[in-house]
Amino acid sequence: MGKGIPSYTDEEFVAAIRRGDDRALAQLYRLHLPMVSHYVLQNSGTEDEAKDVYQEGVMVFYEKVREGSLELSCQIKTYLYAVCRRLWLKRLAEKTRFGGRLDDHEPYLETGAEADLDLAEERDKRFATMSEALERVGEPCRSLLEGFYLLDKSMQQLTAEFGYTNADNAKNQKYKCLVRLKKLFFAHYKGEESF
Numbered sequence: 001m002g003k004g005i006p007s008y009t010d011e012e013f014v015a016a017i018r019r020g021d022d023r024a025l026a027q028l029y030r031l032h033l034p035m036v037s038h039y040v041l042q043n044s045g046t047e048d049e050a051k052d053v054y055q056e057g058v059m060v061f062y063e064k065v066r067e068g069s070l071e072l073s074c075q076i077k078t079y080l081y082a083v084c085r086r087l088w089l090k091r092l093a094e095k096t097r098f099g100g101r102l103d104d105h106e107p108y109l110e111t112g113a114e115a116d117l118d119l120a121e122e123r124d125k126r127f128a129t130m131s132e133a134l135e136r137v138g139e140p141c142r143s144l145l146e147g148f149y150l151l152d153k154s155m156q157q158l159t160a161e162f163g164y165t166n167a168d169n170a171k172n173q174k175y176k177c178l179v180r181l182k183k184l185f186f187a188h189y190k191g192e193e194s195f
Contacts, residue, residue, distance in 0.1 A: 010076045017065045029058055032077055036084040043088060053091065057084035060120045083117050133184040141177035148174055 008016060008024055016024030033054050040050035057080050064070035072079060134142055140162055147153040147161065155167040155174075164170040 010072065013076060014065055014070070014072070017062060018068070025058075025062065028076070029054075032080050035077065035081060039081070039085060040088050044092065045088060049088075049091070053084050053087045054080075056087055060117055063120065086117055129188050130185055133181055133188060136184050137177065137181045140173075141180060144170075144174055145177050145181060 008027065013024055013028050017028070033051070036054040036057065037047065037050040040053055041047065045053075060083050061070070061076070061080060074082075134145065137145070144158060144162060147158050148155075153161070155170050158164070158174070159167045159170040162170060162173075164173065
């Protein structure tokens with residue numbers, strides 16, 4: 001590696017990322033970008049698309065490491081390649097520039113990456129649906145729920161902020177808002193699944 005930049009083994013990368021070492025993440029990012037870039041460029045992509053796909057793949061890896069749910073059965077390089085390959089093939093399929101089925105190209109490497117990617121996509125879809133439901137629930141529900149669940153405000157703070165007569169009234173309103181939010185979320189989420 002470069003002067004003054006430590007070289008990591010796969011285990012050391014995982015341990016460093018788990019500790020929040022940004023240098024290790026930056027080095028990992030630089031280390032395998034050329035491999036993914038080459039793959040994307042060889043398969044109808046641009047340099048910018050390669051960087052986007054690689055960044056998404058690294059984020060899947062990073063989140064799994066930080067959660068402690070990553071079980072590597074291969075090298076990090078192989079894992080990132082499998083995730084990024086799958087992401088790129090999905091993008092190609094979405095662009096309709098790609099005629100065949102995704103499974104028809106290259107033998108599938110069992111790395112666990114596909115399951116991780118599917119979980120990350122599902123989680124992102126749920127977050128987007130929740131965000132949309134939160135927007136649609138309206139005021140004061142949105143601010144009340146955000147205050148309690150996202151900003152960790154106490155019921156006493158919310159009582160004062162929203163002008164409720166006491167904390168029980170604020171709690172009651174929060175419950176009603178939560179019920180409305182759940183209805184909006186599940187109605188929209190189930191509606192998306194049927195497409």
